[in-house]
Amino acid sequence: MPEIIPNLHPLLVHFPIALLSVAAFFHVTAIGMRGKSCATHCAVVAHAALWLGALAALPAAFFGWQAFNSVNHDEAGHAAMLVHRSWALATLVLLAVLAGWDAWRNKVEAIPEGWFATAVIAAWAMVAVTAWHGGELVYRHGLGVMALPEAEAGHGSHNHGVMTNGEGHPHADVLPEDNAHEHSPYEHTH
Incomplete structure (x- = not known):
């Protein structure tokens, strides 16, 4: 696996998130459009x-379990991982029950019942x-990411390519025709 991505969990986890968001929206929409x-x-x-989201949650959970057992972490990170794992496993069970029930009891074109839509929203x-x-885990504890380089003399020691209007004010006051050169938003000099 590429060094920057220690496992496939970050790649796969977004599919069940997106699919369950779509499922909840369309359950409510189908009920609202009844008739x-x-x-x-x-x-x-x-x-x-719903069915695809529950299926997509399976490999996401599998690779999440792999990440749980392989990502370097400290005590605080481990405690946060336990919370995330508990929520993930409970969510996976609920999704499996809801998708299984739905596939067993309903035809694909059946308008969902209100109680079931509420359960999907809860999921x-x-x-x-x-x-x-x-x-x-990622943004607070830095788990699963490569370390950032240490700043040599603090953040203020390098130039981010900020344009000024000649009076020392940030480039928000600068109109493009006021500049002698083109400035790319992707320019970043050190």
Whole structure:
């Protein structure tokens, strides 16, 4: 595996997040459109997104388990990983139950019942909480990422290519025609 990505969990985890978001939206939409011709189309998307989201959660959980057992971490990171793992496993079980129930009890074009849409929204909320805790692992604890280089003399010791209007004010006051050169937003000099 490439060195920058220690495992496939970060790549795969976004599929169930997106699919469950779509499933929750279209469950509600299908119920709201009941009696209209587009309700059946919304129901098809709702059911399919739920089933695909639950299926996509399986490899995401597998590679999450692999990451749990292989990513370097400290005590605080380990505690945060345990919270994320608990939410992920509970969410996976709920998704499997909901998708299994839905596939067994409903035709793909069946308009969802209100109680079931509520359960899908609850599952989506659990996915969101799990994702939040996963983000905390990366952004708060730095797990699964390569270390950033140490700044030599603090952040203020290098130039970010900020343009000024000649009076020392940041480039927000500068119009393009005021500059003698083109400035790319991707320019970054040290």
